[in-house]
Amino acid sequence: MxxxxxxxxxxxxxxxxxxxxxxxxxxxxxxxxxxxTADLERQLRDQTGRAPTEAELKAALDRWKQEEVLYRExxxxxxxxxxxxxxxxxxDKLRARAAQQMAARRPTDAELDAWLASHRSRYEAPLRYxxxxxxxxxxxxxxxxxxxxxxxxxxxxxxxxxLGRPIVGGNLTRDELAARFGxxxxxxxxxxPLAAWHALxxxxxxxxVRVNGTTGGLxxxxxxxxxxxxxWVAAMKKQAADEFAESVLARYRFxxxx
Numbered sequence: 001m002x003x004x005x006x007x008x009x010x011x012x013x014x015x016x017x018x019x020x021x022x023x024x025x026x027x028x029x030x031x032x033x034x035x036x037t038a039d040l041e042r043q044l045r046d047q048t049g050r051a052p053t054e055a056e057l058k059a060a061l062d063r064w065k066q067e068e069v070l071y072r073e074x075x076x077x078x079x080x081x082x083x084x085x086x087x088x089x090x091x092d093k094l095r096a097r098a099a100q101q102m103a104a105r106r107p108t109d110a111e112l113d114a115w116l117a118s119h120r121s122r123y124e125a126p127l128r129y130x131x132x133x134x135x136x137x138x139x140x141x142x143x144x145x146x147x148x149x150x151x152x153x154x155x156x157x158x159x160x161x162x163l164g165r166p167i168v169g170g171n172l173t174r175d176e177l178a179a180r181f182g183x184x185x186x187x188x189x190x191x192x193p194l195a196a197w198h199a200l201x202x203x204x205x206x207x208x209v210r211v212n213g214t215t216g217g218l219x220x221x222x223x224x225x226x227x228x229x230x231x232w233v234a235a236m237k238k239q240a241a242d243e244f245a246e247s248v249l250a251r252y253r254f255x256x257x258x
Contacts, residue, residue, distance in 0.1 A: 098244035099237035107232045112221050115232050125216035126173040129189050133168045135205040147206045154197050
């Protein structure tokens with residue numbers, strides 16, 4: 001009877017199945033280790049800030065059991081083979097592991113300076129000018145004299161709010177200044193020393209302008225060191241993950257089918 005090919009096949013199959021069971025174990029037997037229970041207990045403690053009750057631990061273990069058997073059934077049915085979402089998740093897990101294995105270190109000041117210089121658009125804000133303008137219309141024949149008198153009063157320490165002329169102020173960028181007052185005023189304000197009144201002229205008016213201060217621009221390394229450090233570390237981790245992916249890619253050969 002053992003000479004029959006079908007019997008031989010069944011006999012060999014039975015031996016292979018028995019060997020697999022002996023080596024791997026029953027695939028429908030799930031081992032709940034003490035370490036797993038301890039991990040679940042620690043997770044509950046982290047979430048609640050206290051030791052979990054017996055009922056809470058049992059509920060967490062029941063959830064884990066359900067997820068584990070569903071995961072195993074999904075693998076048994078081959079749901080991981082052609083599912084793009086599963087493929088992406090697994091690939092991302094490998095990338096994340098490669099990134100986490102990167103040796104943790106703090107960037108040097110030189111590395112942060114280089115990062116800031118090459119990524120300045122991330123951190124640079126438009127420069128804004130806190131300004132005041134007093135205008136003397138050219139249509140008034142006494143405009144030049146009035147401006148001179150006003151300027152002397154300012155030099156003597158007078159408060160411009162007490163000198164009887166409207167003061168236009170704001171906090172604008174160069175582009176906003178150009179749109180409101182013209183390119184010449186915008187350019188002049190951009191070059192003006194701080195906290196000093198100086199004279200400007202437009203086609204319509206004689207002006208006195210004061211720049212009280214500026215905000216924005218490119219911050220220094222020390223002003224944004226925590227942000228720079230976090231961005232640099234994230235970039236280095238991404239680089240490590242990309243290099244790992246390229247090294248794995250080099251191990252494979254791709255062939256096109258007709």
